[in-house]
Amino acid sequence: MSIARWSETLISTLRDDPQDAEIPSHKLMVRAGLIRKLSGGLYTFMPLGCKALRRVEAIVRQEMDRAGALEILMPALQPREIWEQSGRYDIMGDVMFKLQDRQKRELALGPTHEEVVTLLAAAELKSYRQLPRTLYQIQTKFRDEIRPRFGLMRAKEFIMKDAYSFDRSWDAADESYRKMYEAYLRAFARCGLRVKVVEADTGAMGGQWSHEFMVLADSGEDGIVECDACAYAANLERAERAFPELEPYPDSDKAPEQVSTPNAKTIGQVAAFLKCPPERLIKTLIYNVDGRTVAILAPGDRDVNEHKLARALEARDLALADDETIAAATGGPVGFSGPIGLTIPVYADTALKGLRGAVTGANRVDTHVLNVDLDRDAAIEAWHDICFAENDDRCPRCAAGKLREKRGIEVGHVFKLGTKYTEAFSARFLDEDGQSEAMIMGCYGIGVTRTLQSVIEQSHDEKGIVWPMSIAPYPVAILNLTPGKPDCVEATQTLARELDEAGLDVLIDDRDERPGVKFADADLLGFPIRVVVSERSLAGGNVEIKLRTEKATPVIEKDNAALKIRQIYQDSIKALIL
RNA sequence: CGGGGCGUAGCGCAGCCUGGCAGCGCGUCAGCUUUGGGAGCUGAAAGUCGUGGGUUCGAAUCCCACCGCCCCGACCA
CATH class of the missing domain: 3.40.50.800 (Anticodon-binding domain)
Incomplete structure (x- = not known):
């Protein structure tokens, strides 16, 4: 291949850890002279870093080609209108870098390419004879991250491999999805990475379901759970849990009774004041959901998972209500809300089903209610699993297992998108009967630069990097x-x-x-x-x-x-x- | 956007509290010695002390504003 001489290349190593790096892989990439920072979230790849990056790209490219995907290269600059057409301009608005050309045309630097590729598919794929097709590119993406961090892990500009499949039927789309899923496993293995595949939330991408490829690491930004007995694993944004039978509290048949709880607003304060465990309390949160106000009930010792909540309520927009809204909706101040007597819709976490003898707010200042039986005393619109899963929760898929919490770095994500974009852009084909159908779509991303850094995060010792043979510079x-x-x-x-x-x-x-x-x-x-x-x-x-x-x-x-x-x-x- | 920390030579840092010549280690350059786990000696180059304003005879140091970077949170394919 080639012979390089140290004296003729540019390798600058540092003895000390850089002042602005926190995690091992970031420190090592800088110390080893693989990258240099231009500004927050923006890095130059030095000769050695560039070589390693190209090796990761080469592996990913080979596995895409092997899976039958076709490489293309789309523009990074995209007109604003296509984002309006897909309806994502508002959703993605804040993460997009926006600019104008001299004609004052509005453009954005692409944070992702569903819009562009679907337009392409709409123009070029017209017959069932041309399906299935999977197109991919390895390209720089731009995202105005709220907080770039950890070097290449979350940068404003990064390299991604993104692939998009187009199919004539749902079954065929599943097959395309499976091919990519397997290509991903192969690609990461060849990079020397151990990855954990988890069920994931589809977020702003939309679609039916998705899987994330996670590198387990303490520095990971994502929380995941995995079952210690079966194969179940999921991102915390999505993770479900099983609901064990509730033990009834003593005297749980008593009638509701208001008690004075002066200044006890938080779960901790109320629990301490009434000398009862937090899980006996019911948290009542008032949310604004797509313009209407609703009450959400959760066990006192659990946090509401807004990703799961949004999915359960099929909500686009969701946020905790402000103090005035709460007062107007419940008649009481913040900290004393409860489900009894509310006129707004009330949704409850499934864990509360069958709970009797609970404690809730009374919708009245400094007052709570004892002996609450939700089935008897409140009008519950629907029960959903809307709280975060936690360590030691029972597995939702098998009887034996318990869930374990881990941290992970998301290096790949595959989505079954369905027709969300193909409908929006009229990406349709004619089938054998001459019928026009929307193509079924999937999309598949690998964070190439993030993958590179993850390898170092997972493979280093006190002396430095321990490259896998396949991607060593x-x-x-x-x-x-x-x-x-x-x-x-x-x-x-x-x-x-x-x-x-x-x-x-x-x-x-x-x-x-x-x-x-x-x-x-x-x-x-x-x-x-x-x-x-x-x-x-x-x-x-x-x-x-x-x-x-x-x-x-x-x-x-x-x-x-x-x-x-x-x-x-x-x-x-x-x-x-x- | 909220909270916290930092900004002094290429890198890592001290000096700031208590105002008075701009410092240390590493690196760089030259010379001599050394040569199997980050060598020693001698000499040298290199700094608008983040930026702007203020106080003062005098500001890296005190005060105000701004900018940048990092961490936590909110947020987020």
Whole structure:
């Protein structure tokens, strides 16, 4: 492939952690000289970082091609109108970078490409004979993130592989989805990443269902739960839970009774004042949902999950009501709301079904109600699972399991979109009977730059990066410890040439530096195979081959080194293929 | 947008409280010595102390405003 000399490239390593980095992968990417910050959420890829990035892209591209997807490249600049046409201009409005051209035409830098690709499909795919088709691109996306952070993890500008499938039927769409899902598993495995697939919320993308590919990491921005007994796993935004039978409280048949609870507004204060456990309290939250006011009931010890709530109520817009709205809707001040006697619709979390002897607000200042039986005392419009799942909750899919909470980095997301966009853009085809039908669509994203950083987050030690063989900027680094000695130079060159001819990228550390510096840099940069050429080993006709993942430093006859290294390389690459 | 922290040489930091010559370590450059896990000595280059205003004989230091970066939250494919 190619031979690079340290003295001729641009590799600047830092001894100290950068002041503005928090998580290991971000610190290491900067220390190893892979990236440099231009401004918040904007980074330059340095030569080594660029090489690693291209390797991730190459793997993703190969797996897309293998799955039959077709590469295209769409514009990053998009006219405003297409976002209005899909109805997402308002939803995505704040995350889009907007600008005008000199004709005052309004444009946006694409945060994603459903609109553009669906327009394309509408124009080009006209017959069932042309289906199915999956189109993809690897391109820079722009999002005005509220808070960019962790280096490439959440940046304003990042590289994404996005694919879009178009099918003639729902069954065929499921098949396209399955192909992408499997391509994703292969791609991440080849990158040396261990991923967990979870059921996910579709959010602003819409559609029927979706799966996220998560890299488990403490620094992950997403909460997920997984069952300790079965395969169930889900993003917390979506995660369900099972509802065990409730133990009745003593005297739970008593009639409701108002009690004075001066200044006790929060669950904690009321529970302490009445000396009862928080789970016996019912939280009553007043929400504005698409312009109407509703009451939401949740167990006192649980938080309402607005993603699940929005889905349950099929709501577009949802927010906690302000104090005036609460007073008008309940007749009482904030902190003392309860379901009894309300005229607005009341929705309750399923966990409350059958609860008797509960405590609620009385819709009156400093007053709560004891002995509440929701079925008897309140008018519940509907019961839904609308609270966050928590650690130790019972699994919703199997009888035996409990849910465990983890943190994850979302590196991929696949959506079954259905006809949301194809209807909006009239992306229709003629079937065998000459009938016009909307295409069924799916979309599939991989955060390429985020994937790269995730690899480091998942694979490093106290000395530096530990690259998987497949995406290391250079799989092999040859450290020439005495670049002044002709025989060391000669042996280094020969080995490098042999490896180059065998198809490996090689970096020669030819700097006039002390050995310790070279070792430390090689560890920091994480080359999977480190070869040392020195007078000492050369005296016996040998070189040293050390793997970044191993402690030992075996020597090998220098004439056999290239073959051995090639073998290690190939075995290692093979081990990453599913 | 709310809360907190930071901004001084390429990088990491001290100095600020209590105003008085702009400092340290690493890196960079030159020379000598050294050479298997971030070497030693000597010398050198390099700073609008984030920006603007104010107080003062005098401001990195005190006051006001703004900007940038980081963290927590809200928010978010």
